[in-house]
Amino acid sequence: MKGSQGREEGLQEIADYLSPRLLGILGFLDSKLVSSSTMYKEKRSALWSLSDLLVLMGKRYISPVSRKILASLKTALKLKDEEFYDIGCHAWTNFLYNLDESTLVGLIEEVVAVMKPLVKKRPEEMAPVLTSVLVETPSVKEFLANMPLLPEDDSLSIINQAILEHQLKVVGGSTEDNVHTTISELFSVILSQCREVEEEEEVLNEIHLNIESELFIVQLVTELGRAFLAATDANTQTCASYAMQEVTRLYGIRESGSRETTPIDSQAWEKLSYHLQEIIYPLLTSKYMLSTGNNRSSVTLPSPIFGSDKAKTFQQWLTSWECSLVDLLQGERASQVFSACKPILRRDTTTAIYLLPSILICMLCETSDHHHQITTQVLSVMNQLQEKDKDEAALSIISIEINWQLSKWSQKKRQAESQGKKGRAAFIPSTQLHQVMSFLEKIPADILAHISYKSHAYSPALMHIEAYIKDNPLQVKEHLCFLQCIYVSLDEPDGVAGVAAVRQDEPTLDQQVIQYL
Template sequence: MKGSQGREEGLQEIADYLSPRLLGILGFLDSKLVSSSTMYKEKRSALWSLSDLLVLMGKRYISSVSRKILASLKTVLKLKDEEFYDIGCHAWTNFLYNLDESTLVGLIEEVVAVMKPLVKKRPEEMAPVLTSVLVETPSVKEFLANMPLLPEDDSLSIINQAILEHQLKVVVESERPPPATLQPAGHESVEVRVNALHRLHYNQLAIHLLTTQSDNVHTTISELFSVILSQCREVEEEEEVQLTVSECVSGECREVEEEERNEVKHFTCVPEVLNEIHLNIESELFIVQLVTELGRAFLAATDANTQTCASYAMQEVTRLYGIRESGSREATPIGSQAWEKLSYHLQEIIYPLLTSKYTLSTGNNLPSLIFGSDKAKTFQQWLTSWECSLVDLLQGERASQLAVLDYLSKCAQKKRQAESQGKKGRAAFIPSTQLHQVMSFLEKIPADILAHISYKSHAYSPALMHIERLISKTIHYKSKNISAFFR
């Protein structure tokens, strides 16, 4: 008895020792699993090490880095080999058994969607852990309606039956708006989006009821359109995503009458774009949105290397702004406020990065002047040198300049709206000095040059916008001049 207790204490001491180094260990194992130059024997050893590491560290340490481990296990699924399937079953089983309940609930939908290829290959091996997690865990049961059906196999029949029962319950209660469909349909993970879009396409009853029970478009319909159409703007390598999105769009368009489509268009014209323009990079809203976008990149990563890049960016941003819980040693007032505004799952992602030590493994040979040296005596001189070195690193400078001009235009538009709201009557609008300077600068740039450059940079929408502005201001502008832009 004492020997067993002593062994457990020894293993716990090892886990405590490894915990500050856990991200580094996971990064090393990822490098072995991802690298094409690593021999299969080493990859198998790395995967076994990962599986054993999950058991050693336990729920206390694994839950906080669950997203990182999930990305590593996604990478393993790309290794098409019978032995890797067997080791992968052990790794996934140890992963699911070593997550605390709150973390498991947040990950389960994505985990089930991601590991379907492995379940298809090894249904009997994965059945025990999936039964324990999906059927026997009370807090997970309410999410079963969002789960995809698993491959048909006797060992998985209990799980599939439970999923079907919960999906049928949702269909029966479909008179209420289906907000549970919105979040998965816009999820960062490709696998979760495909599953949600499939369910939406094959279950049109709720949408039909929402479009026929009222003369006006239900807000859920407009939100669904926004979520689905936003998928069209993303460049996806997965043909299945593109096909499923097109099926959902055509299905919903059939359900919505033409008059209602105008209302949907009104809802989805996205006037919120202007609200996302930030005039101060130290504002709380900007910091929250920046971290949120980095979090989306972290969650959307399809491999461990991409996720590591997002982790490094989040690590540096949280350090720069002092994004910590209020009262923490390195927290700043604005950083603490931003932390409170972040969602729980983002805080969960950021937490291990507060003590991580990601560094860039490669540098560049560009000279960096030292502040206070002969050529950088003042802050302005040092900043100018630093900005010039950044400009040299830019790729596609023309497109970057157009993006800056577009951002300036949106900022000026937002500023003008804000200034005009405070004035009553129909008096002529007089902009503030700062706004007048920006507007004058933008008006001095010839629209024909902007249209031509935009077209050459494949920015077709801005090109048409500049041509439209040119035509509206130039009465005698001929159509033959327009064709010159497209040569």
């Protein structure tokens, strides 16, 4: 007994020692599993090591990094080999047995879907752990209706029967007339929230006047969390982990009650969802680092980047341009925050699109030295949109979004600067506001209107063409037909009739058809 107890204490001491280094160990094992230069013998050893590590560390240390381990196990499933299937069974079994119940509930549906290829290859080996988790765990059983049936095999019949029973209960309806109290409470909360308007939280990617604002910090971390969960491979997840680690460090975000936290940091932590806090918690002490030379782009890019050999696809153009902008940032905080995000924006297009307006704002506000380069890049994209292109829709969205976000920032900045000023003195914008407004004036409103119309963004199209006509009243005649097309798309017959009334020339047949649509 004493020998056994001593051994357990020894293993626990090893686990405690390894816990601060766990993410680093997982990263090393991932590199072995992913690398094409690693021999199969090493890959098998890496997977065995991962399996044994899960048992050694136990629920206490495995549950907080469950998403990271899940990505590693997904990577291992890509290795098609009979021996890998056998080792994989051990690894997945140890993984599921070493998750606490709350973590297991949050992952189980995804785990079952991901494991199906392995279960099909090794049904008998996977049956015991799946039966234990799916059938014998009460908190998991209620999710069986959402799960797919497992491959047909006698060893899995009990599980499939349980899944079918729960699915039939949902499809056929329960014989009980009472609705669970949680559902009633949920509807009440949703309806009450619908009555409240929170203007400062209109959209997730809202531009903020200051990247130090609490709302910007929360939304940035939330987006990085989304990228982490959406990652389809371990490398992408590592990039998201690094970004979250650095952003939380730079902004000093810590759990409530921590000695290192400040009031704004504590509030930011509290506004993060519980699941996001679980993901971030191990990253508060992690030590991910970029490999040497990855901080700055060493390749000289052409200007404009769009249409060059360095940007043959939409993603290549977006990430190349965005990373080049980050490299030009001079502000210490902006440079640090967005440089930390460079690895993930190279791999996740959604994150790249999300970050672009914020990076542009910082760049335009810092100095006017690079305005010509940015304007050239934007105009090259907009001119290309006049022709057919396979990435036309994505490019249109980017062009419209950039202009919309910068315009909104300018409006909010002007409003903020106007507050508190008395009298009727002429408004004098700050240097930052002037530089952004100057950039926006260089973007042709008529081209923006046509791009918006082609993207079915009819309201912005109308706004842009009206602004263009206001600044160029002598050219109104040339745009009357386009105005009518916009009004038709907006289902505004009064607008169509109004344009027809001011037209002086005899309308063409096409214009008459538009008028009477």
